[in-house]
Every structure is written in structure tokens, then in C-alpha cells.
Amino acid sequence: MSLAAHAASLNVGYCFGEIAEEGISKVGNATIEGAVVLSEEMLAPYIGAKVTGIRVGLVTNEGVDNLQGWIRESLEGDNLDIASGEALTGWNNIALSGEIVLTGAPVVVGFSFSQEKAVKCISVVGDNNDDARWIAKNGKWEQAKKEGVLSVELVISSDNLPEHDLEILSLNTSSLIPCPYDEDIIFGVKVRNRALTPVSAVDLEYNLADGENVTKHHDISLAYGETATLELNISPESLAADTPYLLEVKAVCEGDDVPENNVIERYIGWYTECYDRKVLVEEFTTEQCANCPRAINTLKQCENAGYGDRMNVVAHHVGYYVDWLTVEGDETYLWLFDPTGQDGTFAPAVMLDRTVLEGVSVPVNSIGYFVDFEPVLKKAIDIPSFVNLDVTCSSEGENVLDITVAMERMPLFKVLSDDARLTVYLIEDEIPHRHQAGINSDTFTHSHVYRACLTDLWGDRIDWTDNKASNHYSISLDESWNRNNLSVIAFVNDYDAEDVAACQVYNSANARVINSGIDQIGTTDIVDESYYTLSGIKVSVPADGIYLHRVRFSDGSVKFEKVIFGNR
Secondary structure, three states, rough: HHHHHHEEEEEOOOOOOOOOOOOOOOOEEEEEEEEEOHHHHHHHHHHEEEEEEEEEEOOOOOOEEEEEEEEEOOOOOOEOOOEEEEOOOOEEEEOOOOOOOOOOOOOOEEEEEOOOOOOOOOOOOOOOOOOHHHHEEEEEEEEOOOEEOEEEEEEEEEEEOOOEEEEEEEEEOOOOOEEEEOOOOOEEEEEEEOOOOEEEEEEEEEEOOOOOOOOEEEEEEEEEOOOOEEEEEEEEOOOOOOOOEEEEEEEEEOOOHHHHHEEEEEEEOOEOOOOOEEEEEEOOOOOOOOOHHHHHHHHHHHHHHHHHHHHEOOOOOOOOOOOOOOHHHHHHHHHHHOOOOOOOOOOOOEEEEEOOOHHHHHHOOEEOHHHHHHHHHHHHOOOOEOOEEEEEEEEEEEEEEEEEEEEEEEOHHHHHHOOOOOOOOOOOOOOOOOOOOOOOOOHHHHHHEEEEEEOOOOEOOOOOOEEEEEEEEEOOOOOOOOHHHHHEEEEEEOOOOOOHOOOOOOEEEEEEEEOOOOHHHOOOOOEEEEOOOOOOOOEEOOOOEEEEEEEEEEEEEEEEEEEEOOOO
């Protein structure tokens, strides 16, 4: 009883006391529920604490009846504890029995109410967390269309709660990383006070290349749940260029009882050299889309304006219904439009290296006229690349195409990705249209049409050896494809099944099929010769053995053949 009398209380959740100005709702005369899943990681510091209540933030109480708060082991599980409360606009404090003790396992914290018609009372705030925006109508759970977290908190009580708990939330910068060697990198380090005791000062500490610890002091005033973004400036002075560094930033406040959430890491670096970037432009278009010919013309204007050798275009025939050129892989990529399945798709649309542009949450954007699209394309082209690809093709038979993709990365590529993949497409040009909406022409053709993917749709993992790698593929050509119009496009990319923003493309390359076979070689002058091992590694002077000999002629054609050196 003595311990209970002196126990401190704490609110645990993702909203940290914030309520939205405008609410969301579900329609109809129904029972409505909302819930957040408090993760094992979040609850770890509070093992042994008693659950004494729930806080539910409502934007309005008009039309809300029978408000209850509850906790469960799962969304559809039985209630471990439940209580009722009078619905109020603002925070509703619903007391629970205190018999439930946190074990560290995840806990679902939720509320329910009844309504006769839609009531925009549910508060969604803050940074998105898919496990913290669950809503249900008559027991059918789904994620709220509005991204963020529900204003729901668990109230816990214990005589052993952390008095001080400063957490690093993110490490962000507007600089492109890797960064030019003559520029500083300025980070914004976002921190939050997760304990009841106010934080009055924070030290940011970091160390690079086993040098001296650097500390930057910030005087600050943070109450429970409040956040602040602290500036951290890192100069390349005394550091080597073109070298990756693991940056570890630690946020320290006096007496922090939970050091596990004080540290954040990422690779950084500064460059003096890089590869040219060839931007992967993925177009979404269909014959049912009357505006798509305009977008197709925008891309042709880019090629005519001199950007043709700095872009690789692929046309996915999806987005606005489908057509006779749509293949299964095209439809899989609709995930990049709308990962939640709530917003839908459209055409014409475009992605540039699958980059999520500022102000949007997905990599797919509308494509306008040339005057609007050119600046976006130029900005994408100017991003330095630290991985390079070379694509070669050869034909062993009439209908079989063999493809080798040789890759090389700079050490700084580690700053961008440590788990990159290779994706290889076969595309076709000059396909006569059948019923393209928005045009009145018998000569209109489709170009860059996605025909097949030779890798996994999201790419094959790359096995690097001394920053070099090569992958080999073969494909039987469909008789309906015009071999004279086929090209191979290969690109290095990331993939995260949970995050469309983490599917970045780092560089791409292409090769025309018609110029790659031995029987298509012209008689013009040789401008370049190179040799590769059968594993795709380029060599300067071949030793005894079998090699791949690549010859490029002045007319752009390429000869690719196997040669033998020595006695083999």
C-alpha cells in the first residue's frame, strides 16, 4: 500500500498528448472502435508497471454514446480490462482496475463508442505508424485512410518509472549524401522527452574515423512528450574524401534512465568523383487514357532536347485501366502508386528513379508538359551516382538472347545502400497502336513497352567481389516481338516491401539487342575493345583461359563473343 501511494504515473502512446483540430469518421449507425498497438520495444522500459487507465482524445463529443476504453492482446482478442467513461471533447480519462501488469509483450489499447450517424470525432495526429491508426466499424478492422497515429494513450503506474528518458527520433538533412567534399553536412537531430521530468539541456556527441569525440551543447526546455530539432554541423576537414564513415550520434541528458534509445547511426561521406547518372524514367500509360499521348510527347521532347543519352524510359501499361500491352509485372508495380490501397491509381504518370519528391509520400507523380517536366528531369540527372552498369547481349540461337550485366561500385555506395539489387527489363519500341484514346492517327506507335523482367520483379540481390559484380541471364524471345526494336534496360535499386520511399534506383544502363549479336556487326572502325572473365569481371591483359571479348564500332554496333587465350 505504501508503494502504491507513492507510485508515479505515466502516459504511454504515440501521440504524446496531441489532439487533431479536425476529426475523421466512419459512416452509419454502428459501433466504432479505434486502437493502437504498443510495441514490445516501446513497453520494454515499463515492465512490471500496472495499467491504471486509458486516455482517449476526441475532437468532439457530439453524437458519441457509450464510450469505453479497453486493452487486449490483439485487435480481435478478448478484453483484458474494460471500463466506461463520459464522452468529452478533448481528453477522456478512463480508469481501469489496475490488475493488469505489463510483461513487455505488445498490448493493444483501444476505445469504442456507438453513433447513429457519422461523427468526425476520431483524432489522427503526428508521424505515421501503421500499427497506431486502426479503426473498425461493427468489428471490421482497417487502417485509417489518414496517415498518422490515433490520440490514444495507456496510463501506467509504478514506483520504478524512468525519471529521465530522452529519445532520438530521427537524423535528417537537406543535403544530398554523399556530399561534395567542400561542403559541410548539416543535420537536424529530432529528440523527444519521454519521461515526466523536464529536460533542460542536451549534449549531442559523435565520433568519426576513431577521432576525438565531438560534443555540441544545447540549452533547451522540454516537458513530457515535447520534441525539438537540434542542429549538428559536420565538416569534412581532416577526413578523407570518397570514403564511407559510420556516423553515430548520441543525445545525452542528465540522469537518463533509458540509454537504449539515445543513439542513432547512418553512413555518411564526401565525394570528389562519381559516375554519370542515367535516370530510369518509368511511365504509366494505357490506350484507354486520352491524356497519355500528351505525356508520351513530353518524353519524346526530352529525347529531342538532348536528354536521350541520360535517361532510360520504360512504359508500364497500367494506371488507368489496362490494355492489350499490359503484363502481370505491370500490375504489381501499382503498389508504388498506392501502398495502402486507399487512394487509387491514374495515368499518365511517371517515376524518376522511383524517388519520392518533396511534398508527396509516393514515387509516382503526374507528368505534365515539357516546360514543367524538364526541370524535374534535369534535377534527377544531376544527382551523382556511385554505381555503374554495362549491359552486353549475345545470341546463341535464333530466338535465345543472352545478357550480361557487369557492375562496379565506388566505396561511397555503401553510404546509400548495403543491400542493393539488380533488375533487368526487356522493352520494345515502335509497336503500332490498336485503339489509343486521344489521337486520330494510323501511324502512332508505342515505345519503351515493358515486355518481360529477367530478374525478380523487385530485383536480384548482388554478390559483390572487390566492389565488382556481374549477373547473367537468358530469355527466349516471343515470336510476336520485333527483334529489331528490342532493348535491355538494367538498373541497380533498393527494395523494401514496407516502404515505397525505400525503393530508390541508383543508376541504369541499356543495350539494343539488334546491335549486340555477332551477325549484326557492321564494317566500320573499331573504337573500343575490352575483355571480361566469364564471371563478368573486366581484365586489362587476359591470362590463359576463356574470356568474353567486347568490341564497339564507330557506328554504335557492338560485337560480343567468347575467345580463348593460351593452350585451352
